[in-house]
Amino acid sequence: MRKKIMIFNVPAQELGALTILNNAYKAALDDHNDYIFIISGDYLKKADNIDVVSLPWVKKSWFHRLFFDYFISIRLIKKYEADEVISYQNMTVRAPKNIKQKVYLHNAIPFTDINFSVKKETKLWIYKKIISKKILHSLKKADQIIVQTNWMKSSVLKKINSIDSDQVVVENTSELISNLIGKDHKYIADGFINKYIYPAAPFVYKNHLEIVEACKQLTEQEKKKVKIVFTFEGNESENAKKIKQEIIQNNLPIFLIGKITPKEVQQYYLTHQLLFSSKLETLGLPLLEAQMFNTPIVYRKSVLFDEVTNSYSNEKSYRTIVALKKILIKF
Structure with missing residues (x-):
């Protein structure tokens, strides 16, 4: 049965995050399902089975991002009648309760003992002290958590006792990157x-x-x-x-x-x-x-x-x- 899968990745702008986004896009092109990518820049093009919604205003401020998280994400899911959500934003998005959600976890800050200076590294300090708690709470609600290494899977299971090992899947990232880059x-x-x-x-x-x-x-x-x-x-x-x-x-x-x-x-x-x-x-x-x-x-x-x-x-x-x-x- 053909499904509509909505992928959220509005934060993507740095090299690593953009590579992950391109990997997801490449995989979607080769899949039989329909995809809707929710992003914040002109990084992707529409295709036969892919629709792209770019919302650059989301990155204007923390307020804009919060507004998107609490009000816009659920509207988009309902508007496009998505059957499933994959969040590349390290946490679940606000969605109807019947929607299955997978979270692609690619940020280690909530799982590290490294501390950040509130003066010199304000954004990272906020991420560690505030957003990390939101991420950890959110992951408990995910139907599946996708990580990139066994080390990361182990870190998640140690930090969140309520999550079963079967819920955390280690992706074959090497194969995806090989397909994306080629070998010429x-x-x-x-x-x-x-x-x-x-x-x-x-x-x-x-x-x-x-x-x-x-x-x-x-x-x-x-x-x-x-x-x-x-x-x-x-x-x-x-x-x-x-x-x-x-x-x-x-x-x-x-x-x-x-x-x-x-x-x-x-x-x-x-x-x-x-x-x-x-x-x-x-x-x-x-x-x-x-x-x-x-x-x-x-x-x-x-x-x-x-x-x-x-x-x-x-x-x-x-x-x-x-x-x-x-x-x-x-x-």
């Missing part, structure tokens, strides 16, 4: 310079400063052999400004190129190794994407990232800044 292009090393890219917004937990500190330990001669690309401009936040200042003051081989598209990131994987220093993820999508190009990976050691790179041989991990510095010039 592969990484080609530069014989003279070690080139790296770290495709991440300048949030504190993304840990760019660890890379900065490693580069500060390079000699002037070693700096000439390393080139690192960060995908932000340096004025987005206090943390971004601090990173930019450190780069300029210490004449570091780090280049701020601004925000780029997922396709542009993939082009970098052909010539740049992936550098990944994040402290907090539910998956670490770049780790999977880079593997599709056979791109060398350097990552901060963790149980989660070990799982994601488990079957990949072209990688190295580090625990300390000194170890990272050595890898940068020798990989």
Whole structure:
């Protein structure tokens, strides 16, 4: 029986979230059901079995988002007569009680012990102290929770005792990304310079400063052999400004190129190794994407990232800044 499935993903705007959105779109194109995507930007096109509703006003403020969550989502479900809802917003949406809901969980903040500064990281502090509670409460109502790793499934089950193991499904993200990217292009090393890219917004937990500190330990001669690309401009936040200042003051081989598209990131994987220093993820999508190009990976050691790179041989991990510095010039 052909169903109408409504997918909510209005927050998607960063690289990782957009990749997840594109994965969902690709899967919908190949499915026999009808889909309605509720988003907030011009990211997707309508197709034979896909309708797209773009609501850019949702991102104007917290008030607009709350208004959407409490009043608009349920109206859209009724208007399009959806049979099922899949929320990519880390929590269920307000919907009629008879509607089955799946939640795609891709935010680890509610499950981490990392704390954020109310002054320097206000949005993340609000997310951890307020929105996280809403997410945890909401997940109890979901018919199914979709996660990206076994590590994340374990974290959910430990945090929410009322959820059964069968309710939490680990998605085969690697297969989805492989289908999305294809296998026609592969990484080609530069014989003279070690080139790296770290495709991440300048949030504190993304840990760019660890890379900065490693580069500060390079000699002037070693700096000439390393080139690192960060995908932000340096004025987005206090943390971004601090990173930019450190780069300029210490004449570091780090280049701020601004925000780029997922396709542009993939082009970098052909010539740049992936550098990944994040402290907090539910998956670490770049780790999977880079593997599709056979791109060398350097990552901060963790149980989660070990799982994601488990079957990949072209990688190295580090625990300390000194170890990272050595890898940068020798990989």
